[in-house]
Amino acid sequence: MLFFILLLSMPTVCSQQVWADLYVNKSEVLVGEPLDLKVTMYTSTFFSEGVNPGNIQIQGAFVVYLNGQSKSFRKNGNTYAGVTMSFKVFPFQSGVLKIPPLSFTVTSPSPGNYKGTPHKVSTDEKEIDVKPAPDEYNDGMWLVASSLTIRDRNAGEALKMKTGEVFERAIDRSASGTVGEMIPPVQWDTLPDVSLYPGRASVSTRKTKTAITGVRRESAKYLFEKAGTYELPEKVFQWYNPYTKKVSNRTLSKIIIDVIENEDSGILATVKDSLSVVTTSDDTEIKKAAVTIMGMTLKEFLLMLVTLLILLVISFKVIRHYLKVYRKRRAVYRNSEAWYFRRFLKNIKKRTSGSVINALYRWLDQTGTGIYDLESLGTYGNSIKLDEEIAKIADAINENKKEISLDRKFWKEFRKSVIGISPIDSSTGQWINP
Helix, strand or coil, rough: HHHHHHHHHHHHHHCCCEEEEEECCCCCCCCCCEEEEEEEEEECCCCCCCCCCCCCCCEEEEEEEEEEEEEEEEEEEEEEEEEEEEEEEECCCCCEEEEEEEEEEEEEEECCCCCEEEEEECCCCEEEECCCCCCHHHCCCCEEECCCEEEEEECCEEEECCCCEEEEEEEEEEECCCCHCCCCCCCCCCCCCCCEECCEEEEEEECCCCCEEEEEEEEEEECCCCCEEECCEEEEEEECCCCCCCEEEEEEECEEEECCCCCCCCCCCHHHHHHHHHHHHHHHHHHCCCCCCCCCEHHHHCCCCCCHHHHHHHHHHHCCCCCCHHHHHHHHCCCCCHHHHHHHHHHHHHHHHHHHHHHHHHHHHHHHCCCCCHHHHCCCCCCCCHHHHHHHHHHHHHHHCCECCHHHHHHHHHHHHHHHHCCCCCCCCCCCCC
16 A cells, blocks of 8 residues: 555656746736736756747737746745746737737756756736726827936927028937837927928837836927917826826927028928928838848848948958068067077076077077177177176086076177177178278
8 A cells, every 4th residue: 555655656756847827917907007927937856048038929019028037935845946037018909918828948857867858838828908098098198107208409499490491399208117119109289381290200118127118209390481470389298107096297398489581482492392302201211111130120231231241351351461461570570680689688597508608609690790609709899898708608618517697788788789790701801891
């Protein structure tokens, strides 16, 4: 009976357990309200490799990966290792948001082993009820964020312009707790006798391991066709804070523009045509921008790639040229008088007789002065110090001494005079005056 009980319990104890859990902090949200989604993967041994969060896709929502954290817990006397991956989910349409089963591949060794094997784990499906924005926000200005920063470079200014001139208004918004795609576009004010040319919006998202900030930058150009005083009314931006459950406002001041008649009557038509061309070009670029690589259009990416290749080729050729020049100069230097004299000085420091004397002779040969032994060296000048140094060398050679002590300072000074000596005339054995 005891053997039968142990036999039944062995698969539970010895088999490996790997699974995944899904956690969502809310079951009901407003459109745009962020959800905290956490996926935790567990193993009864350990993870031998990091877990790749992949590219999670949820229809009807933006998904942003934040961070991953390790954890562990004990159950029935066993310790389980876990990895929790945190995501933010931003629903952008009302209705039922279906979070499909999320699949991940983890690498974990079996009990008693150290080599990891791949395991595929999946979470259960989950549904979230997404409520629409309140009725008063049906104008498309609904924004869910924890805070909102707005910058208008022209707000509050009184401007003076002429007909045919262009005024550009630029508004930048930075919303904490959301992504750039969730920030609604600016609704630009229209004025009589003024042509409006909205620019191309720039949308981006900045994130850290714990926070997300969406950024939207927009601009519009106003072309004044008639003289008069124009007023761009103040603009009110609202946002709903999901944590305080309150709606807050930020207001941009109105802008007053005094427009006088332009002496150049033809400039209006010229500017209007150019702005129309620019606007059409921007619309075409927006359509083409659907396919991007690393945040760049295909054209920008190919241009960057070609530029990098050209820089690499140029760098390779420049480096190869300088290496060739360096090797050539190094070879010349290693066969120069300066090189051999430097070796001579180094050997004086070591004080080994054989090395010092060999280095001296090699240097004298390289000077091109015709000094090739101690006798010819002694015929140069009437220096008492030179005679002393030659005596030391001769003594070391005749008595086969292992060490020799020469004066490095003297030989440095001696070299200065030796370098300027002309070669000996081989027919007379006398120095030739330059």
